[in-house]
Structure formats: C-alpha cells, structure tokens
Amino acid sequence: MTGLIVRRLMQLPIILFAIYTITFCLAWLIPGNPLQNPEGRQPPPEVQQAMLEQYKLDSPWRFYWDYLGKATGVSWVLGAHDRPFDLGPSLTHQDWTVNEILAAGLPVSITLGLLAMLLACAIGLTAGVIGGVKPGSAADFGTLLIALIGISLPSFIIGTVLLVVFGVWLKVVPIGGWGGVRYTILPAVTLALPFAAYIARLTRFGMIDEMSSDYVRTARAKGVPQRQVVLKHAMKNAFLPVLSYLGPAAAMAMTGSFVVEKVFAVPGIGTHFVNAVLSKDLTLIMGVVLVYSTMLILFNLVVDVLYRWVDPRIEMA
Amino acid sequence: MKILAPFVLILAALMTVVYLDDAPPRADVVFVDAAEVFTLDPQRMSWMQDFRMAYALYEGLVRWDNTDFSIEPAAATTWTVSADRLVYTFIIRDDAKWSNGDPLTAHDFVYAWRRAILPDTAADYTAMFFAIAGAEAFFNWRVQQLEEFAEQNADLDPQARAKAAEALWRRTEQRFEQTVGLEALDDLTLRVQLVRPTVYFLDLVAFGVFYPVHRPAVEGWALNDAITTQMRQHGWKRVDEPDFAEREFANLNPDTGRFEQKHGWTKPDRFVGNGPYMLTHWRYKRGLRLGRNPYYHSPDRVGSDSIETVSIDDINTAILAFESGRVDWLSDVSAEYQADMLAERAAYDLRYADRIESMLANGRTVDEALAALPPPESGERRNIHTFPTFGTDFYSFNCRAMLADGRPNPFADARVRRAFVMSVDKQIIVERITRLNEPVSTTFIPRGSIPGYESPEGLPYDPERARKELEAAGWVDRNGDGLVQNAQGEPFPVIDLLYSTNTPRYKNISLALRDMWRRGLGVRVELRGKESKFFKDDLIQGNFMIGRGRWYGDYGDPTTFLDLFKTGDGNNDRGYSNPYVDGLLAQAADEPDPAKRLRLLEECERFLFDEEVPMLILCQLVQVYMYEPGKLTGLSHHPRLTQYLWQLKVVAP
Numbered sequence: 001m002t003g004l005i006v007r008r009l010m011q012l013p014i015i016l017f018a019i020y021t022i023t024f025c026l027a028w029l030i031p032g033n034p035l036q037n038p039e040g041r042q043p044p045p046e047v048q049q050a051m052l053e054q055y056k057l058d059s060p061w062r063f064y065w066d067y068l069g070k071a072t073g074v075s076w077v078l079g080a081h082d083r084p085f086d087l088g089p090s091l092t093h094q095d096w097t098v099n100e101i102l103a104a105g106l107p108v109s110i111t112l113g114l115l116a117m118l119l120a121c122a123i124g125l126t127a128g129v130i131g132g133v134k135p136g137s138a139a140d141f142g143t144l145l146i147a148l149i150g151i152s153l154p155s156f157i158i159g160t161v162l163l164v165v166f167g168v169w170l171k172v173v174p175i176g177g178w179g180g181v182r183y184t185i186l187p188a189v190t191l192a193l194p195f196a197a198y199i200a201r202l203t204r205f206g207m208i209d210e211m212s213s214d215y216v217r218t219a220r221a222k223g224v225p226q227r228q229v230v231l232k233h234a235m236k237n238a239f240l241p242v243l244s245y246l247g248p249a250a251a252m253a254m255t256g257s258f259v260v261e262k263v264f265a266v267p268g269i270g271t272h273f274v275n276a277v278l279s280k281d282l283t284l285i286m287g288v289v290l291v292y293s294t295m296l297i298l299f300n301l302v303v304d305v306l307y308r309w310v311d312p313r314i315e316m317a
Numbered sequence: 318m319k320i321l322a323p324f325v326l327i328l329a330a331l332m333t334v335v336y337l338d339d340a341p342p343r344a345d346v347v348f349v350d351a352a353e354v355f356t357l358d359p360q361r362m363s364w365m366q367d368f369r370m371a372y373a374l375y376e377g378l379v380r381w382d383n384t385d386f387s388i389e390p391a392a393a394t395t396w397t398v399s400a401d402r403l404v405y406t407f408i409i410r411d412d413a414k415w416s417n418g419d420p421l422t423a424h425d426f427v428y429a430w431r432r433a434i435l436p437d438t439a440a441d442y443t444a445m446f447f448a449i450a451g452a453e454a455f456f457n458w459r460v461q462q463l464e465e466f467a468e469q470n471a472d473l474d475p476q477a478r479a480k481a482a483e484a485l486w487r488r489t490e491q492r493f494e495q496t497v498g499l500e501a502l503d504d505l506t507l508r509v510q511l512v513r514p515t516v517y518f519l520d521l522v523a524f525g526v527f528y529p530v531h532r533p534a535v536e537g538w539a540l541n542d543a544i545t546t547q548m549r550q551h552g553w554k555r556v557d558e559p560d561f562a563e564r565e566f567a568n569l570n571p572d573t574g575r576f577e578q579k580h581g582w583t584k585p586d587r588f589v590g591n592g593p594y595m596l597t598h599w600r601y602k603r604g605l606r607l608g609r610n611p612y613y614h615s616p617d618r619v620g621s622d623s624i625e626t627v628s629i630d631d632i633n634t635a636i637l638a639f640e641s642g643r644v645d646w647l648s649d650v651s652a653e654y655q656a657d658m659l660a661e662r663a664a665y666d667l668r669y670a671d672r673i674e675s676m677l678a679n680g681r682t683v684d685e686a687l688a689a690l691p692p693p694e695s696g697e698r699r700n701i702h703t704f705p706t707f708g709t710d711f712y713s714f715n716c717r718a719m720l721a722d723g724r725p726n727p728f729a730d731a732r733v734r735r736a737f738v739m740s741v742d743k744q745i746i747v748e749r750i751t752r753l754n755e756p757v758s759t760t761f762i763p764r765g766s767i768p769g770y771e772s773p774e775g776l777p778y779d780p781e782r783a784r785k786e787l788e789a790a791g792w793v794d795r796n797g798d799g800l801v802q803n804a805q806g807e808p809f810p811v812i813d814l815l816y817s818t819n820t821p822r823y824k825n826i827s828l829a830l831r832d833m834w835r836r837g838l839g840v841r842v843e844l845r846g847k848e849s850k851f852f853k854d855d856l857i858q859g860n861f862m863i864g865r866g867r868w869y870g871d872y873g874d875p876t877t878f879l880d881l882f883k884t885g886d887g888n889n890d891r892g893y894s895n896p897y898v899d900g901l902l903a904q905a906a907d908e909p910d911p912a913k914r915l916r917l918l919e920e921c922e923r924f925l926f927d928e929e930v931p932m933l934i935l936c937q938l939v940q941v942y943m944y945e946p947g948k949l950t951g952l953s954h955h956p957r958l959t960q961y962l963w964q965l966k967v968v969a970p
Contacts, residue, residue, distance in 0.1 A: 032850040179340025267602035
C-alpha cells in the first residue's frame, strides 16, 4: 500500500510537467493578445509592446521557463523570487493574481462539489437499491424515469426551473451568488442530479446481479430477513462499481461545472476553464490546469487506495 | 450503518463551512452590471462598469452635472482660465479629505496624472493627457529611455542594473517636473498648462482617468505612527519618500527599468479614495460593496448608506434575481428576448397613453408618471426601459489599398463604399432584426448630442443611386448572371464580412446585410463570425473587407468620435487615411474660437459621411435598463448615460 502511494507521488511531478508543457503549447497557439480590449480604445503601440514584455508575452520560451520556475517554487528556492507557487497576475482581471482567484473560487467549488456528491450518493443509491431489488416493479419504473430525466435534461434547464419555482414564485431561496446555506441548496441539487442518475443506474444493475447470485440465495435459504440480505450482503458488492466511478466524478464535480456556476452565479473556478481560454488569459489557464491536474491525480490515488482497502483482491500497479 | 458515519461527518463539516461563509445583509441598493469590475485603479480604467466605481470612490476636480452635462465644482471649489485659454488654475476645497483622513492636495492630482502619462502604467487613455503641455514629449522621452536602458544595461550584474534603473527613475521624475505643464503651486492650488486651447478640457478633467489617487496607498508605503500623524496634517508631500524596498506595491524592474505597479492596493483593507463612498467589500466574482466615506465633505449629497453590485454573469439569472426583488437595477439587459419584454412595455404605455401624456405635460418625469399608474396586468410591464446612448453601431469598410492577403481591395474606392451604404435599409434592421427600434443614423456622432454642433446629412437609403455608384466604379453585370463584374470580366471578390459572436445581434444583422447587398448590388458575401478576442485581432491586422464595430464617446466634443479617422490612429481599424481629414482635424485643434472650431469639425464629418463613408453607420446604440419606476430613483437619462451611484436611492413604494 505505501509502495503504491510513494510510487504515485513520484510520478506526480513528471505527469504535471507533461501537462504543463502540452497546455502551454496549446494555449500559446490561441490567436489574439490577452492584454487587448475587444471593444473600445487601444493604448499607444509602444505601451502595448511594453505590456507584452512586462508579462513576458513577447517570447514563448521566456514565459514558459519563467512561469514554470515561479509556479513550482524553483525560483523561490533559488532566491530569484519572493514567494513559492506564484501563479502570476491574471492577464484579464488585472487587479487579481491567479492565486487570489483560485483561493477565492476553489473552496466554493470543492464545497459545492462535495455536497453534490453526497446528495448524488444518497439519491442514487436509494433509487438504485429500490429499483434493483424488484426489477420491473412500479418503483423500479419510477426511479428509472427519474434517472432518465436526470441524465437527459441539461443543467441549465433544471437550474432555471428550480430558480423560477423556489426563487421567484415561492421566494424561499435568494437568486444568484454565494454565502450561506440558502444559496447552496439549488446549485448542489442541480449539480447532483446527473451524477445521482448515473449512480442509480450503476447500483440498480449491480443489485440485480447480486440479488440473483448464489450467496444471496444461500442467505435467503438460511432465513436471513430481506432487509439484511439487501443492506448487508448484496449492497456491499453492488457498491464496488459505484466506488470506482466516484473518484473521477468527485474531481469533476469539485472543479466546478461551467453551466451550474453560470446559472446560479456561483463564484467557483468552473467558469475559468472556459473564459480564460476565450480571453487567452495564459497565466489563469496554466494555473487552473495545474491545480485541476494535481487534484485529479490525487483523487484517483485516494480512490485506488480505498478500492484496495475495500476489496483486497485487487492488484494495482 | 457504520458506513454512513464518514458521510455524516463530511456533511456536517461542509455545512459548517457554508454557514460560516455567510453573506452580509442586503445593501440599500443592489445592482447588476454588464460585466465584472476590471480594476479600481482610475488611471487604468477603460470600461463603463469601472468608471461607475470611479465616480463613487473618487472625486475629480470638477464633475459633470449628469442631467445636462454642464460642469460643476467637485474637489475644486473654483478655477480660472487664462485669456488665451492655455492655463487653468484650480483651487482645491480645504475640507476635501481621503477616506483615511489625510487631506487631499494638489500633489495628489500631479501624482495621478503623472501615472497616466508614464508609459510604465500602460493606461488606455494616455493620449488624452497629451492635451497638457510637454506630456507627449515626456512620454516619448521615457519610452526611448527605457528602450536604451534595456539595451545598454543588459550585461550589468543585477545590483548595478537596479541602481541604474533607480537613477533613470530619478531623472524621469525631474524631467516631468521641469518639462510637463503641471504644477502644484501650493497644497491647494493646481496649475495646468495646455498645448493648445482645448475647449473641452474641463470635460476631460471630469472624466474618471483624471481622478486623483492616494500615493502612499497606491505604492504601499511602509508607515510608522510618526509618519502617519504627519501625513494626517499635511499629506504625503512633506514626508520623505521611502525606498523602493519599503513600497509593497511598487518596484523598479531591474531588467527593463520600468516602474511596476502591483494591484493589491485596490482591496478593501488597503483602499483609500476621496469620493462619497469607500470600498467595504470586494470579493472576486462575488460582488463589490460600497459604504459611506466618513471623511467626505458633503455627506448630504449621498443618497444611500450602502450600495452593492453582485456578480451575475448570466442575464437570465440576473432577470430572475430582479423579478425576485433581490436586485434593484439591471444596467444591461441584453437577453435574446429583450424585444419581447419591450413589447410588453409598449403594451402598457399604449393602454395608459393619455394619462402618461397629461402627467408629462404637468411636468412629471416619465418614471413618476409610470409609478402613479395602476400595476401592469399579465402581458404588460413597466420595469424595462431603453435609453439612447452616446454611442454608434456601425460596420467598418477596410479602406487600405490592399487586403491582408495581398489582393487589391475593392473598398479602397469611395464609390464602392457609397454604393454599399446606400443599398442598406436600416429601418428594416432596427424594426425586424434587432427589434429594439434604435434611432437609425447616417452620421457617426449621435445627432443632437453635442450642443452647437450641426450633424451633416449623410447618405440616404437609395438603391437606385447605389447601383449607379457601383457602375461608375466599373462594376456592372456584364454576363447576366445577376452578379457584377469589372471591365476585365472578373467578378466582384466574395466579400469577407467579419463579426463577433459574443451576442447574436451581429450575426443577425450581418445576415440581413448579406441579403441586401446580394439583391441590391449583385455581390456575394461570406460571413465570418469570430469570438470577440480573435475578432479584434483580425480587425487590427486589417484581415477583413467589412467588419462590425461600435464606438462610445468619452467626452462632450466631436473629436471623441472624429479622431478615429486620423491617419495612424490606434483605433483606426479601417486603415483610413485622407490628408483633407487630417488637415481639418489639425486645424480644429489649433482653433481658439469654439464656434469656428465646430464649423471645421462639421465640415470634417460632412466630408467623411457625405462623400467618403469609411463606415456604414447603422444606428445610435441604446441601453436597456430594468428597474421599478418610482422605487429606484436617481438614474440619469441623458444620452451620455453616466450614473453616479451616490445619487441612487431605493424609496419604499
């Protein structure tokens, strides 16, 4: 187990370096000048050139190494820079540094993502077990239908409908923004629904399989009550495929959803994945990608460790 | 059930986090702006939402009365102008203070204006300060010095370079004092020497980029109690400047020699302003909140105790937030269904047309009249409002002789441009395509927006004349295929029509133009939609034949529009160049008689839009607001549409 963790952690910098390099190449190729206003006045050309130099945008080579040094903290270790892990000033939100932007957005995205995952598990597992225990029943059909809606309706429609019903008509939640429990409920539900639907499907199939397996029949033959058969025996095994799905799903939910953040005006980091690219905000693109990659790698590691702990038969490289 | 324990724990932890991150109670006035505030540094501003903040957080020497745009005193009590209109002397109020209690002095203005002129700051509006004597020469000198610095000192070791950078900075400061016509005669007297009699100079001074900043806050000076006390008495000018090592937000870059500004000072705990409000909260993407500046000299002018702008990107969500009562004012309703909402407003207006008219006749404002009427029924509304602005929507013709790919450019010929302009039915576009019924226009400067200025006629919609112009330019349908060819039989090049895709507006207008030109002139048009950043790049490089554009004026003078046609101007996307236009603009700049000057500018616009038409002008831009009439008061409806947040007030209905 420790071997696995150490090995994975040693791979981390290599993977990150590769991601950094590829992202940088792609981001640099985006046409346009991040320091330019798409509308309105242009400063004199000398000033524009000076700005490019100041942000090291005049040469890809300079930017690449300078940013790498500052972001990893190597420049700090060498004494060339005053702090480690400096992801630079944002090129399009110039009063903010990328570190400030991530520090403001990441906690929001993580909180919302975790809440959504908990909700998704609660809804998904319950629906899946109900459906899986009696396939073909009215309950199964009902949960299937709900799952279908959860997967196929886009978040912006669900989100808008929820806003209209609970925000405008019933006036029980405030519309737009973040800060306190009341702001959190609707976006969490909207973000959770597609995940819940998928988990419900996974659980249902798992349950159907397990319920018809030999050990369940044996348990029943011994006279174990239905409740115990379902919750103690069958569900444990039906949960395994869900667990392996939870790793990437959690990373996906926690890095924010562009649509959910936009509809509910949630100040997370999901919008930056799209907006930073559109405005060619190089420092923000690189910062967001580096942080996201690190999170994704660490999450996969956690899930792998959990998986081995739950099911020691699994061998992993 | 053991398995549930960690989930419950996580949930509890999350709820605690969420609970602790609670939002402050609602501000007195809450609004949503078109976009996130970009910067609170007045010298670096160039967006409408930023200037809105500038007018609340800072106060300039003078300000516009935003109902008629006359000039009124603000931080200055009085000013005098020399007989030749070249020297302005401002006397600053003796009770004007910064939000930390320091006195406002003339040195604050010298410092702020110097920032705007220095190329190091990279201000979008630097050129506006070139009205001041010596400013342009100083700017060029500094640019050149910095270039030489980078070349000469490349081989030095870092410490020597840092020394050289500091020496250059000292010389720069000295040169500014000696050569630029800007001087603090004493703590409360500012004298400005201009290059030429700029009749609109006071209008410029009322503009946000001319507002002062508090130097110790901006540069992040390390302060002790003794210095703080001294500054509270006399301002920072009497205090020794700290070394660059002791300035948190300012440093000299040893590689380039440049003065570099960090932006940490615009955050609530560090911010210092001299306006009616101060910054109490600003969290990225969560909104920005203003509270009263306790040291403001005229607290009675300020309408509300607190004002908040919340960040809601999505216009649909913003409209829902408005409908739920969470937001009092939406400053830019650009939803796709805005025309349907405006139709509901028109239905309401129509039903009460007589009563509204009689109330207006009795001297009530539109808002008061609307508020006095019964509430709208379903299918009607009275909370959406359109206002014409000081801006124009247009399409640019590429006027360069050659296209970006080296082919000859058919639009270099003014006859072709005139033909394209006269074959467009603008009325149809504003009625059926944009459905906002903007005032259609034939001239660049919104008609009637500048007192004393007579706009020229411009070119009418006249398909017959359009075809003749095209024929005169040599483009005729010679083989009967419905398309025009030149004398050599080559067809008119397929027109590359460039637009930006950030709103559906320009795609729709471009489609309509394509059909009008196809049917009216027999030319083929290909649309090329691009994301706004890439769009601008193509526009600047001249990689288009016809491209969409829009322009808002900054100050109340025709030159804020006409300067765009100067040869080599940074905003001359059309690559247009004509010695007659350049000559008229230069002549007007030196003309001391305001009336004669306007006649010169009128002739310039006449020549441009009766004969040359480097642009196809569509209409005056309108702005769509949402607010409940009678509930939110203090909004200005003047076309320059400058809103002072300190005038806003929500009154109980």
